[in-house]
Amino acid sequence: MATGRTHRPATRSRGIPEATVARLPLYLRALTALSERSVPTVSSEELAAAAGVNSAKLRKDFSYLGSYGTRGVGYDVEYLVYQISRELGLTQDWPVAIVGIGNLGAALANYGGFASRGFRVAALIDADPAMAGTPVAGIAVQHTDDLDRIISDNGVSIGVITTPPGAAQQVCDRLVAAGVTSILNFAPTVLSVPDGVDVRKVDLSIELQILAFHEQRKAGEEAAAEGVALEDPDEEAPPMRATPANRKGPDGDMPAVMPA
């Protein structure tokens, strides 16, 4: 059975820290914008501002790639674009397959920013036979039965999963069996994959929950600032099963009102 490795153990990716890798696309985007405006060089300060990070971090990040700047001057925009693209592997073309052509899958297929950077939607796959043949974003949807063949025929190594959560693991297994080694998962499920396969997840619901946490905290701070004693006036009845005598909640603990 596959161990649910989701985030790569501790492999130092050819020396470049993961956190840096995650920011390279950001720099690349900012640099591309500068390139389009024919700006020849840029300082770490300017570029950092454009990418929304601080300049020390940016310089440190670039230092892992090599010495690509000129002291007293800055970085050559075109040169950096090329170096980062190469580092990210964007000088080659990556055929991508999207599995699960519902609302989201279709939206992604239509997403322009896709092709812009070396990625090409090579195949759309769905389990619904009724969809087979239907063109979405100019590409005919193919049936799941042919998944294996589609993946190998197109040399797909990156798969995007936009199926309902129940189907995600199964689709994932089939993709991996067919040779896919990188998966972008939009289904709200934890995927189990063998070692050597990378999974990244995008989860709307999780992002919103994180925002809600901070949002709540802001509201709480406001109240505290106003000198309001924090005390939920009449909270929802909290479910309790095992009722231990001495819970150690950090502050709020359980609401005072408890169900029988």
Next chain:
Amino acid sequence: MATGRTHRPATRSRGIPEATVARLPLYLRALTALSERSVPTVSSEELAAAAGVNSAKLRKDFSYLGSYGTRGVGYDVEYLVYQISRELGLTQDWPVAIVGIGNLGAALANYGGFASRGFRVAALIDADPAMAGTPVAGIAVQHTDDLDRIISDNGVSIGVITTPPGAAQQVCDRLVAAGVTSILNFAPTVLSVPDGVDVRKVDLSIELQILAFHEQRKAGEEAAAEGVALEDPDEEAPPMRATPANRKGPDGDMPAVMPA
């Protein structure tokens, strides 16, 4: 002018580390699944496996919330569900507005997992007058002109931006001016917001680029393992402007073939 703070300076969020907050939704999802199967208690080991993390991390995470487990037994599922929900602020309802009802915006509006956890799509907003009134996912799209009123009338504090990149910053500014303090940004742009406003971004293209990086690395390792001398046979002509004599690339450096 707003300083481009994107990721919250260093505010220790009521003592709970940001990394922990980011995992709470994962735990909550796993716990909800257990709850639906009427599982009464769960050990850190089991729950960790279901959430795709290791058990030490999970226990440490929970320790920031308080002592909610029972030694020798595990955690009471219902009780934990409640505590985490409360911690994340999901015991209350969060009205959300989606701005930019294109393919992606519509897909999100239709996304079910949305409402499941305290989030409610309160409004859909688009700049296209032709869309005004059109129902998407059962909700009539409203025009951007009324953004201010819509946000205040519905008490929206969380906004989702799914506009084209060019419009994102402007929409963001208007949302913030109207009172929104949390933004989920799907547009491939760095947003500048005043302090006190949280921004989280979801960027398909960035995720793919990160995968491509690792994918490339795998390919390189394979080649290395086979004893193949790594040498791009005929790479794209690399753009060079300022041609410095002594570049210090970590390995590959520039391709041997250089344009005049």
Next chain:
DNA sequence: CGTTGTGAAGATCTTCACAGCT
């Protein structure tokens, strides 16, 4: 000069390993 590149310090996050409780 002005700006990069980087050791070193600091902050945050992860993992270990075991004492402490049920």
Next chain:
DNA sequence: AGCTGTGAAGATCTTCACAACG
């Protein structure tokens, strides 16, 4: 006996601050 909760060690990431250099 079994599992949680946690100090401490280790790993990773960020920031500082300044020497090195064009």
